Amino acid sequence: SAVPQSASSPTETFTAGAKIPLKMKAWVYEDFGDVNVLRLDETVSVPEIRDDQVLIKVIAAALNPVDYKRRQGWFKATDSPFPIVPGYDVAGVVVKVGSKVKILKEGDEVYGDINEAGLNNPKQFGSLAEYTAVEEKLLAIKPANFDFPSAAGLPLAIETAYEGLERAGFSSGKSILVLGGAGGVGSHAIQLAKHVYGASKVAATSSTGKLELLKSLGADFAIDYTKENFEELPEKFDVVYDAVGLEEKAAKAVKEDGVVVAIVGPVSPPGFFFVLTADGAYLTKLAPFLENGKIKPLNDPKSPFPFSKVVDAFIYLETGRATGKVIIFPI
Numbered sequence: 001s002a003v004p005q006s007a008s009s010p011t012e013t014f015t016a017g018a019k020i021p022l023k024m025k026a027w028v029y030e031d032f033g034d035v036n037v038l039r040l041d042e043t044v045s046v047p048e049i050r051d052d053q054v055l056i057k058v059i060a061a062a063l064n065p066v067d068y069k070r071r072q073g074w075f076k077a078t079d080s081p082f083p084i085v086p087g088y089d090v091a092g093v094v095v096k097v098g099s100k101v102k103i104l105k106e107g108d109e110v111y112g113d114i115n116e117a118g119l120n121n122p123k124q125f126g127s128l129a130e131y132t133a134v135e136e137k138l139l140a141i142k143p144a145n146f147d148f149p150s151a152a153g154l155p156l157a158i159e160t161a162y163e164g165l166e167r168a169g170f171s172s173g174k175s176i177l178v179l180g181g182a183g184g185v186g187s188h189a190i191q192l193a194k195h196v197y198g199a200s201k202v203a204a205t206s207s208t209g210k211l212e213l214l215k216s217l218g219a220d221f222a223i224d225y226t227k228e229n230f231e232e233l234p235e236k237f238d239v240v241y242d243a244v245g246l247e248e249k250a251a252k253a254v255k256e257d258g259v260v261v262a263i264v265g266p267v268s269p270p271g272f273f274f275v276l277t278a279d280g281a282y283l284t285k286l287a288p289f290l291e292n293g294k295i296k297p298l299n300d301p302k303s304p305f306p307f308s309k310v311v312d313a314f315i316y317l318e319t320g321r322a323t324g325k326v327i328i329f330p331i
Ligand code: NDP
Pocket: 064, 065, 066, 069, 118, 156, 157, 160, 179, 180, 181, 182, 183, 184, 185, 186, 205, 206, 207, 208, 210, 225, 243, 244, 262, 263, 264, 274, 275, 276, 317, 320, 321, 322, 323, 324, 325
């Protein structure tokens, strides 16, 4: 049958044989607050794309702590207007491309963190929706060996782990202590330090039940924070990557010329706090390590949560006990 390949009317678009609807299902909130502000709306307009953006049919998404901090109003001074569709991490299929998009094309399987500056004017229409509009530069081609749910869990966490290690000047032969090794960011900080940078020694912290997991990710030794105070150990590290928010204790565990990477709160120099600048190029750079299995996704065993159960997924993430990523699939 003859399917129009380009816009056929101002209100309807057809692409690669699949019709893009005008309205979609999306999770929205119109007030800051707890999970009760979340509502599944079936009549949200499918976002328009700008010249530098593609429209993605979302297949899987993942939650990050920033999603609930944002929903609680932590960043209200710089947030987008209501109604807000939350969601940073996405994996899906390109169904439409803007006129200035250079490489991506319809049908490409992509993933990424859709907010370049996560706390400053994050997108009003995020990834917890059937469609989302994203700048090409924030996306990368999904590694073929990853399914959509696993890909969705990577971008924000692995990009943060990577940018922090780069900023710290981490390199082969250095030692590192990762606080929060079983979380989204920490699990990637361990893997990257060990398998990409060639750390001389990787230590990491978690509660008792997750110590073996830390070792399987590449930790040479795992510290049970319910039994030991890492800051009192005689061994000091070139880098302490603090993904928990223990900046003062972290500063006690670095060598004299070492550096604390802080992502939760401020830390005194030479430690530094930073906020991720999302970039699809990070994912492309790491693609060889994802494709050869050196770096593995870590999806929480309670996930994926189906799209209808996003509230349960948030409640679970907000316990602070998730192991790796909380995935939303299918969407
Ligand atoms: P997660 O929700 O994935 O972290 C959950 C994990 O944290 C659990 O496995 C838990 O393990 C572990 N954990 C909790 N408390 C401790 C503790 N005292 N010691 C060791 N481990 C602990 O979070 P993310 O990794 O996604 O994010 C971590 C933090 O970093 C968040 O505050 C987030 O907002 C922030 N962040 C900041 C970014 C930035 O750009 N600045 C970017 C990304 C995240 P257990 O059950 O064993 O306690």
